[in-house]
Amino acid sequence: MKTNKTILLTCLSICITVCMSYAQQMFLVFEDNVKPSKVMDYEKAVKEYNNACVEHEVDVYWQAASQDDFTYYYISPIEKMADLDEKPMKEMAEAMGDKFKSMLTDMDKCTTASGSYMMYAVDDLSYKAPEGTDRSDLNYRAWYELHYQSENKEKLMEGMKAVKAMFEEKGSTEYYNVYHTGFGTMENYFLVSVAAKDGVDSETRGKENQKVLGPDRYETFDKVMAYVENWVEHRGRMRPDLSYLPKKS
Helix, strand or coil, rough: HHHHHHHHHHHHHHHHHHHHCCCCCCCEEECCCCCCCCHHHHHHHHHHHHHHHHHHHCCCCCEEEEEECCCEEEEECCCCCCHCCCCHHHHHHHHHHHHHHHHHHHHHCCCCEEEEEEEECCCCCCCCCCCCCCCCCEEEEEEEECCCHHHHHHHHHHHHHHHHHHHHCCCCCCCEEEEEECCCCCCEEEEEEECCCCCCHHHHHHHHHHHHHCCCCHHHHHHHHHHEEEEEEEEEEHHHCCCEEECCC
16 A cells, blocks of 8 residues: 555656646546447447536536547646546536436447546647637647657757757748647657648648758758657547537526
8 A cells, every 4th residue: 555655646746747847738638449330329429428518517628539540539628636636527417317327338338448647738849820820620630659768858859849940940831739648648758739631631731841841851850750769640630529618608
């Protein structure tokens, strides 16, 4: 018991340190790994759950996303770690009784694994679109996980800053957001998220951006790749149809 408590306190200390280091938006991410044969049933159950949240005026919100490998994500911004102790679904669960449990069971039948963890926005490394830019039609995503060894973190961040500086200098219109893993994840990595209209648009944007950056991009990108332990690429899309936004009062 003493050992477990020590491990927990250590993990919390790491989490707090990461949060203070970035001083950026925190996100609670809930992940579902869905059986390919159950995707339609799963999405139907999620929409029923969202409708129940609307009916019972649940005061939280989340953005949904799905990868091409049938992994689904529900991403909720939080202000502080204490928010994790809140139970926004409590009143709805009590009001719905067995029906609430049935909704959760319907979703669980469609998944092989579920879990939650923290992620943090890293604005200093992100190359964001100018404020006011309409990107509402860009729901397709290319996600890149840049895994690294702890001793290489600072050098990797220096390389990512160099890439951002190159994008700024060249006037690139291929924007991206960067996030970092937090409490609950097994490995350390930066997540780079790039938006597009669809897969074709994503490939087209990428090729056009190579022309904008020019041949010297290789040397700059090498400053990142030299410290990447493992590179994982995912494709998918944001899912407004599975997201939940409470009615404005």
